[in-house]
Amino acid sequence: MALTFGKLLEEARSNVKGISSIEAKKQIEEKSNTYVIDVQDATDAGACGLIPSSVNISLGMLPIRADLELPEELRNAELADRNRPVLVTCGLGGQAALGAYLLKQMGFTDVAFIEGGTTAWKQEGFETV
Numbered sequence: 001m002a003l004t005f006g007k008l009l010e011e012a013r014s015n016v017k018g019i020s021s022i023e024a025k026k027q028i029e030e031k032s033n034t035y036v037i038d039v040q041d042a043t044d045a046g047a048c049g050l051i052p053s054s055v056n057i058s059l060g061m062l063p064i065r066a067d068l069e070l071p072e073e074l075r076n077a078e079l080a081d082r083n084r085p086v087l088v089t090c091g092l093g094g095q096a097a098l099g100a101y102l103l104k105q106m107g108f109t110d111v112a113f114i115e116g117g118t119t120a121w122k123q124e125g126f127e128t129v
Helices: 005-015 021-030 094-105 117-123
Strands: 017-019 035-038 086-089 111-114
Touching (some): 086 117, 094 111, 094 117, 111 117
Parallel strands (some): 017 111, 086 111
16 A cells, blocks of 8 residues: 555654654753754745744755765755754644654654644744744
């Protein structure tokens, strides 16, 4: 049977940690080196706002930006440390789960996704830009 988005999401969620917006905000405040990535496509990323200090790296570009074997100009230097805490978000959390799972498969040891994405973040009353 062919994979579907739902099946991919189910696999991702069973293999990588999801945390609430409240937990994410606390981690960002307590671990200043936490790298927050919004994996929405650039045209969609601003639609519901971005978490302050987050960077936009689309889900399609994430494995390229995180690949240490590619030329430096293609990589994101912030993703060189596989032990750096990384939180992944998107509009509602689905793409974030896939992105976090992808990073885990690429060797990241401290990666999670924000359940409900930036929408849940905003529902908690937290700032977006």
